[in-house]
Amino acid sequence: MQDNAAPAKGQVPLIQTHDLQKLFPVKKGVFGKTVAHVHAVDGVSITIMRGETLGLVGESGCGKTTLGRAILRLTEPTGGKIIFGGKDITSVPLAQLRSLRKRFQIVFQDPYSSLDPRMTVERIIGEGFKIHGPPPSASKNVKFAERERIHQLIEQVGLSHDHLSRLPHEFSGGQKQRIALARALAVEPDFIVLDEPTSALDVSVQAQALNLLKKLQDKFGLTYLFISHDLSVVGHMSDRIAVMYLGKVIELAPTNEFLNNAQHPYTQALIASIPIPDPRMKKDRKGIEGEVPSPIDPPKGCRFNPRCTYVEPICKLKEPPLVDIGNGHLVACHKCTGQACAMEKPA
């Protein structure tokens, strides 16, 4: 399934996935027989444009984190292709992949475990230079060049020089995330996967971190894949938003279109479930019934059918394709065909 959406921000696609798939085997018994598969990512084809922020939302088990990692080949995909900057990197050998890695980086969710507790901040940020070689600099002295660049980076993320000789445990969560960001930026990537970068942070610290991310994106022309379960944050940061459910992308649209005109029943329920910090907005907060299902051997037909209020017989038989309904808005639902979506309120 191809993503034919008109590009939002940048005009040039940086990353494309074709039917990307990641299945995890479930083994049982003494001999480790594979009895089932976890369909973490099950045929995802998206395009991320250079310079844009694509938001990726969904609940636990939807596969958004796995997708982020699969694109970077931090977990190896079990099917499909990844195209980065026009080049197919799906089966590039490990040695070659390592040198390509400086072009795409990741910032993890948990600031407390993503930094080596035994290394100073300077060494943490500078690790990229030890792997890929020193940064380009006027000076011939390698150590000096590295030093200089690290100083530059620490300033860019809003920390100071005397933080460089300290250890991670002396910093707060927000500061640790800045260090992680500096580490990612050191190798001058084009693309950064932000895996729930602010979920572990307090609201006011989160605000600072998000502002910093935006500033750096403008400055360096970075492309972001912003993964989060928090739709308000994603809505603030992204140019386009994609929703995943049980391993598949079920809706993708430019942010405004997404928030004001979501078509998929799951997306609508997701938007309706967000607690709004404003008691005046009383909404229909019924939300969705039922539990978030397990991605092991998902339901037949449309994966959302057991919980959908608009369910029809066809939904249980056939999986709906991702169709373009105009304005760069893609939806995977049987109610949406061609240019319109027919949603009637259930009886």
Add this chain to the structure above:
Amino acid sequence: MRLRQGLNDRLISWKVSGGFRQTVVEILERGRRNGMVVIGFSIIATMIALALLAPVLPLADPKELNTDERLLPPSSRHWFGTDNLGQDVFSRVIWGTRVSLAVASLAVCFSLIIGVVLGLTAGYFGGAVDYIIAGTIDLFWTFPAFLLALAFAAALGASLWNVILAISISYWAGFGRLMRGQALTIRERQFVEASRALGATHGRIMFTHVMPNCLAPLIVWASIGVADAITIESSLSFLGAGTPVTTPSWGKMLSMGMINIAEAPWVTTFPGIVLLITILGFNLLGDGLRDVLDPRMKGMRR
């Protein structure tokens, strides 16, 4: 005063340079407050001092046989008396520290290297590699180290180096298990994945990230390992499978003194006590360090 200041500065800069030096400073700071560490350390320091100073102290020649002076009780001339070959027990006890400490430290050193390299590889890579190495570790682990050492020593013959070798081969499994377990845990931590994302090679991750984070239990284990190694060496020497006869070894002294234990108890008693104290010292240090380096003690909870 200036020396103290310089030392202080050195400690502070070490504290922030991460890795091994950081651990050392932590040990120094927190160890000071822990009773077991202090006592253990004092004992060990005394033993090391004796071992190093033995050649320059005014001691009788430990190897001098003097059949006239056999089995003399403790006196002002022979503080610990003499044994059945007329050798001065006190002098032999002091010289014995060199043997025990040297053999034990070298043996632990070699065990550590073998165990760490194999354990780290097994834990980090997993899969078939882990299967094979872990199996080997388990194999060596099931046999009591002492029996293995005895078998190897008997096979190799009695010499100091053979004893060291025998103990190393028997003891490495403990370190291997430890490192494997640590490696298994740490390779799941996110900073390891972050390193991979940067493009680090496996070797780099293993030695720059995984190893330094396993230092704490390793140090504890090594300390107790020295105690164990001393015990094994002494036992081997006691049985005649260890160091050669004339070399002053506490174990040998114990075995030689057994024959005359009724009439001349001092021949076995003094070496025995010193052996006990030394082993105790290393055990205390190890236990104390375990308390000190326990991560639960770090920082406060919110």
Add this chain to the structure above:
Amino acid sequence: MSGERRPILEIKGLRTQFLLHEGTVTALDGIDLTIYENESVGIVGETGCGKSMTAFSVLRLVPPPGKITAGSIRFKGVELTTLTVDQMRGIRGKLISMIFQDPSTSLDPVFTVGSQLGEVISLHQGIYEEAALKKKVLQVLKLVRIAAPESVVRQYPHELSGGMKQRVMIALALSCNPSLLIADEPTTALDVTIQAQILNLLKDLVRGAGSSMMLITHNLGVVAEACDRICIMYAGRIVEIAETLDLFENPMHPYTKGLLKAFPKLGEQKDELNVIRGTVPNLMKPFRGCPFVDRCDSSMEKCRAFRPIMLEVKPRHFVSCHLYSGGG
């Protein structure tokens, strides 16, 4: 609103400190809060502000080396700080219940759901006869809207999803009809769609039973929905208490205002989020004056020197800030 209602919980001047050898951390520095019958009060603040510590102090569950060093906590007229351990046990779970953030760690993994619920009910309500106990357990599970209680009763905690586990926790907490339910970040670990379900459940159950709830969270959206009054905490002190609508429409304390602005709101397209400059103060260093002074845009000389007291600036709207203390 709260006029004729009787107070259930009256906290006055509560101070909880941790005595470490590096120094003393003052987690709570003189808290005054009253919760009335049949109302939900939200306690909002960021990490380290003391909101969880307030709950632990009420239940006398402060982990050592922490202890309550000053103040009084009266529950239905009874002073809790001076009760014995046995007396407190009689209150916990029965008169005051608590549910925690992560249900996975609060349930014992080696016992079935049914036996854990059964244990609590039989201990506090004295029902020992098996059939009657089983009936009560099923009744309680139905109350928390669990679809198939007969099969859930036989399941172990790890077989349940996060949302189900939290429902079981709520069932455990409410099984003895406590007068006060303390919920510490009850929905933070759950998926968004499940959060909505659990919040609705909590609201309905608490209201239905005529109990009161102390809801602790860092999420302003959650309290906007589930609480009658909101209390904002910062650095171990309460800075503002007001009825929900009033707080959102007329926030008074600069911190509250900053917090409201820093929250990204769906549909509001801003380039930059409002940031409260600076960082939270170190609770180990004692400070006179207002703890927010270094981050406040409206700070004055006296903010550094004198601690602001909590005043009722409008009916039922309390603020602890020199901007409103009159004079100056």
